[in-house]
Amino acid sequence: MARLGEYLPNRPTVLIGAHLDHIGISTKTTDSIYNGANDNASGSTAVLQIAKVLSKYQWDQNIVVALFAAEERGLLGAKHLADRFKQEQVNLQLMFNFEMIGKTLTTGANQVYMTGFKLSNLPALMNQHTPNFVTFLPEAEGYNLFKRSDNYAFYNAFGVPCHTLSSFDFKNYDYYHKAEDEAGIMDVNNMNQIIRTATYSIGQVLRTKANVVMTD
Numbered sequence: 001m002a003r004l005g006e007y008l009p010n011r012p013t014v015l016i017g018a019h020l021d022h023i024g025i026s027t028k029t030t031d032s033i034y035n036g037a038n039d040n041a042s043g044s045t046a047v048l049q050i051a052k053v054l055s056k057y058q059w060d061q062n063i064v065v066a067l068f069a070a071e072e073r074g075l076l077g078a079k080h081l082a083d084r085f086k087q088e089q090v091n092l093q094l095m096f097n098f099e100m101i102g103k104t105l106t107t108g109a110n111q112v113y114m115t116g117f118k119l120s121n122l123p124a125l126m127n128q129h130t131p132n133f134v135t136f137l138p139e140a141e142g143y144n145l146f147k148r149s150d151n152y153a154f155y156n157a158f159g160v161p162c163h164t165l166s167s168f169d170f171k172n173y174d175y176y177h178k179a180e181d182e183a184g185i186m187d188v189n190n191m192n193q194i195i196r197t198a199t200y201s202i203g204q205v206l207r208t209k210a211n212v213v214m215t216d
């Protein structure tokens with residue numbers, strides 16, 4: 001076991017991330033600032049909260065926590081870090097990415113869907129510890145969301161399970177990429193539940209050193 005905060009190159013590395021950027025400022029709307037509460041202050045909050053809990057324990061993996069820049073411009077921050085991981089020969093085993101968890105899934109509270117659901121055994125492994133937490137969203141497959149967030153940069157570089165967890169299902173939020181994406185309309189209680197459940201689920205996958213593999 002390593003000391004807290006210590007990076008050991010021979011250990012597997014697990015990355016937990018979310019993008020911090022949003023669209024920015026527009027001159028075309030009355031409210032010119034796009035706050036990006038759901039997309040993606042919610043995901044960034046999850047990453048920080050999960051890191052806070054995980055940092056209290058010892059792990060057999062290196063856990064890297066990252067908040068990415070320039071996702072909205074084409075996953076630029078994530079691509080940069082993926083390249084750097086490659087250069088530094090980081091042994092990336094797994095990545096959890098958080099996107100838009102501020103609204104409750106139409107199918108129920110305290111649930112997320114995972115992009116690339118059928119591509120690895122990660123959903124099944126997480127659901128062993130937190131039953132029904134990770135779900136399949138047909139639209140996520142239809143729109144190929146697996147390739148449209150930061151997880152994809154790492155999958156592309158390493159070919160290991162890298163997935164996005166989200167609760168934006170195209171029916172539960174009208175303000176995706178709109179100036180009205182504001183903090184006051186988030187489902188904060190549900191968001192907290194999701195963060196707590198995700199923390200436990202991820203912690204159990206890491207603690208049991210689950211064999212997370214691509215299945216497709």
Ligand SMILES: [Zn+2]
Pocket residue numbers: 019039040071099100
């Ligand atoms: Zn986003």
